[in-house]
Structures are given as C-alpha cells and as structure tokens.
Amino acid sequence: MGFLGPFTIRAKILMQEMWIESLDWDDPLASNLNEKAQQWFSELGQLVNIEVPQCLRLNQKKNIVSWTVHTFVDASEVAYGAVAYVRSTYSDGQVSCRLVAAKTIVSPFAAMSISRLELVAAVLGLRLSLAISRILDIPISRVVLWTDSMNVLWWIRGRSRNFKPFVANRIGEIQSSTETRQWCHVPTAANPADMLSRGIPASKLVSETFWWEGPDFLGLNEENWPDKNFQVAIKTSDIEVKRPFRTLFVAHQNDLKWRLDPKQVSSWRTLTRVHAWVSQFIRNCQMSKDDRLYGELQPDEIEDAEISQIILTQQEFFPEEYSVLKKGKILPLRSKLIGLQPFIDEDGVLHMNGRLKFAHFLSHDVRMPIILPRKSWVTKMIVNNIMKKGIMLQELIRH
Template sequence: MIMQKIWLTGLDWDDELPESLACEIRQWYIELSDLNKIKVQRCIQIEQEGELHVFVDASSDAYGTVVYSVKPQLSWSNIVAAKGKVAPLKSQSIPRMELLAAVLGLTLTLIICSALKIDISHCTFWSDSMNVLYWIHSQSRKYKTFVANRIGFIHEHTSPSQWRYVPTKENPADMTSRGIPVNDLAESVQWWHGPKFLEYGPEFWPENKFQLHEAGKIEMKRNSMNSSFIDVNTDSDFRLDPAQYSDWNHLLRISAWVHRFIDNCQVAKHERRLSPELSIHELQQAEFQIIRTAQAECFSVEYPCLLKG
C-alpha cells in the first residue's frame, strides 16, 4: 500500500519522499525486526466432520480474505490461509471492492478444498457487506457486467445460503484490508483462531441479514431498477387477487412461488436455478411487489408522476 501511494505521487526514483510517506516506511522497517514473534501453526488436520469458514473484507486501500478450519464438536478453530491484495489503481466503489474480496475468498477456498480434499459445500462464507450479500442472494443478470460476472462465478461454485453476514468488529478479514502492527498481529486471538462464535453451533452465529443500499443500487441494470415501479393495467397484468386468499401468509408464499417460477423460466438451463425452499429475500420481494401493486392502484394519480420523476 505504501508503494502504491508513492507511485500515485508521481515522484521519480531519486526524488525525496514527502515526510508523511517517509514516516510510514521507517515504521514498516522498524516492525520487520518483530516478525520473529509470529508463530504459525502449520499442522492442519481436516477430518470428515471439519468445516472451513471464510471471511472477506475490503477498504479503499486493499481487500483480503482469511480461512479457518473449524471443528464445532471440539470447540476448536485455527487459521488455514489468508491472502490480501492492494486496491486497483483505477478507483472502485467500496461495494465493488467488497465483491472483489468475496471472489478472492472463494478462489482461495477452491484451492484449499482441492489440496485438502474438502467439498466446497462444507464451507461457509462471511462478509460484513450487506450489498454484496444482497447481490449474491439475487440473480446475476439483474446487474451490470462487473457485478454480474463476479456474482455468476460465485453462483457457479457455491449456493447463496452458504454466504452469511458478520458484524465488522467480528470480521478478522478486516485486518487484511486495513493492516495491523506486527506486535498486535502476533497477539491477536481473533486473527489466529477466528471470532469466538466459530467454536459454537449455528444457533450462536450472528443474525444473517442483507439489504441493498444506495451504493449497491448503482450496479443494477436500468430495466431492473425500473422494475421497482409497475404499470397498472387490470386487463393485461397478471397478479394474484388478495380477496381470493384466506390469510396474508398464504397469499405471500404463493406470490413468492409464482415469482420463483417466472425467474427460473428466464434462466438458461446451464445456469443455476433457484430451488428448493423459498428464501427470506424472495418472501420480502413478493411482499414488496404486493404492496407496490396496492399503492399503484390506490394512488393512481401520484404513481405515474413518480415514474416520470
């Protein structure tokens, strides 16, 4: 990251560095002598009941991932591998950087799974980016090329249900994206063994949540963005009549299944189709659609005005 900062200043090889950069370099050299404090446990024993947990994170300067071997029945977890990269020189949004971190985490995990003979389905992926998790739990074709290609790669190798939310303070990959002094790294229990919740069962894991924020909406294709508004035409539009259903939950779930069917019909045979159980995201989308339809019918004057901006 320091080298990248130097390149961006445009200095020649024999120019004197600004004092701020010179201080960073001096501190980096001082910390080199502390590297002998770092002890890495190299022995990795993966039995049949073992799992891999992968954490990813990004900042404006770098992105990275760290992978842990976990044995919940023994309340044991230990680092397997980690990898970090500096941010591209071409400026990227933070959600895109976090997506790059997710792809890096999956790529490293595929290598580890191949070496240790582990099925990728036994891996759980963790990110603190709600935008990235929302994209992963959606269909890649809704987004622009940069996001669509990378979400497609993630869907090719993993199921969306394998991707979960972790609060930033419990995400050890934060150290790969922001850096950490050597002395702190040597003593960091979270870095070497992961967050405490890994030692316990899924019932103790953080609540899984994801939603699309404004920064993430920028990546949606224009026709997908416009789909948040619907044109109301009672003669031609298909929708379920709420009066035909005895309760809200019944209407909601059938609506979600109808949307699932329509989405799967638009996906090519070689692409991953959604199945078998409805996700929370699909139920939320069905609920939003029912509400949108009701609003469009009840506010018939205001709705076209909103469509026109």
C-alpha cells in the first residue's frame, strides 16, 4: 500500500546508485554506498513501532456526510511519488483524514528536467486516484489533486496539442480523466509527497503525523485551504510549447500536376511525411545555415503537416464556409454545415461545436471534433490509417 514509501524509496535510490556503478551481485560496495546501506538496514528494527489504523472512520457511531480523496504529488532529481488520503466529514462538522495509499518510483537514468518529472508524478497521482476511487467501497463525492509545481498547473490549463509530444501526451491523459478545477497548488512545505521524493529516516516516519494524516489544512473548512487564485508563474525554459512549423501549399490552376496532391499517394503516413520534408526544405531555404534543421523529422513537424493537409481539404470542400468563418461572420442558412455550428480554432482547423463542449471531463478534440468532408480522399486515408492501427493493435494483443 506504500505506507512505508518515504523509507523504502531510500533503498530504491540506493539500488539505482549500485546499478549506475555497474556492480554485480557479489561485488563489494564502495564506502559511500556501504555506509548508506548499513544505515538503512539499521533502521529496519524501528518499523515495528508503526501502527496503521485499519478503518478509515474516526468514529463508528457518527454519520459521515461526505468522502473526498486528496492526492499529493512531488518529484526530485532522484525520485517521484504520489500519496492519497481519504477525508471524511461527519454530520457534527468534525473532519478526519487518513492515509490510503502511496506510490514511489526512482527517476529514470536519462536526464530529465524537474518540471517533466513533476508532470510524470502528476500522471502517477492521477492513476493512483482513479484506482482508489474504483476500489474503495465508499461513496466518494470528489477527488482533488495537489502539486507544488507551477509548470504542471500551467500545462494542465492549456491545450495538450500546443505542447511538445512528451508534455502533450501526459497532459492529454490528465485532461481526459479530470477537470482543471480538480488540480490545486500546495506549498512545498505543506506537501507530504515531498517525503516520497527525498526519503526520511524510519525514526521520523514512526511519529510523523504529517505523513499519516496529511497537511493540517485538510482538517479545516475549504475556505481555509491554500489560495486557489494563485498566479501561475513559470520559467521560460520550461514552457515546452511547440514551434510554429506550419507551411501551407496552394496549387495554382495552371499547374499540370500538383506534386503534393493527396490522390498521388496511397497512404496518410506517406502524404504527411512528404509534406513535412518539403516544409522543412522550404524553411531551411529561408534560414541561415546555423538555424537550419537536419536529421529525422520531429513529431511536431509531422503533426503540423497533418494539420496543414486537413486545412487544405477543408478549404477545398467548404470554401464558402471557411472564408465566411475566417472573417468572423455568420454562415448563411443554405450552408450544409449550419447544423454543426462550426468554428475555426487558432490553428486554422474547422471544428464542430455542440453540446459536448460542456463535457469538461473529455479532451478538447473529443468535445469539438474536426470536420472532414465525406467524399475527400484525405478523409479516406485518415480512416484507413486508423483502421490499420486498430488491426495492428489486435494482432499485438493476440500474440
């Protein structure tokens, strides 16, 4: 259950340090590693003094008005983790908070910024919260997730597609399962997950009520919790916003054969990669040698090529609607898209706008899907590409 997480994470970190030293199982430890190992083993005997209540209720005779789950996340250069508490409010106004579970993981060998590690910790906290909400046989009314990272909170409040792939993929998972208002800021000094990312001695863990019952503010009314109207201040180097790569190609009427005509290729993957290579070439021609891009295509470049092809297709099949919406005007009643309440986003893509826009538990792209023409060759390639991926996934699962 992770109750001893702040203590056991020290052993995990120590094991990683041994692997970094390329030690075999029978090799003697260096003096610094041996000292850490001996210290950790010497503290094992103190764990017998730890007692964990089996019941989440503070008083069996009182009625509980509401149950809420509060999950705290944190990360450091050596480890990251998440710890969850169940907060129960009784009919007489009394509040109790109990530790439910925790999870710790050592940071990967590959160098990674603290901001990215904190984002990974946020995903870990999300998954832990979902598991607890599913397993506990109590009526949980609310789940709140706490982090001391301003960068993570800024990312969560943005659109996942605007960020680099590493951040975008994890923010997409967070946004698909939670709402923005569920994520709150907690000062580092009031974050119990800080003990998971750094580790503490067993003697301190035995009597650390901050770990077993959570921060003091959870015992207070919500108006006394950390201020939600905080200013999200981030470092410029940690923004991780995608660069504006997009290059649109327009075929002239007198062209005998447009080389990037979608009908000239058979797959969506081929079309987007050819488009991305040509875009990269055009950009490099406009840049100095020091600023040019070389090597394999980046995920951002491929995604921009996909968006560009979708925009060109929409402009071809819905020229009037696209032009009217681009000017900020209202569609005429004769338009075949009038029932979809279309709009153009900041990328220039035509989206459908319906009732799903209020379903904030869904991701942005699910709530406001992209409009594609039924008779377009691009649409057929996109559908075939998705079907092909589905078949490959089925084969992978089968094997």
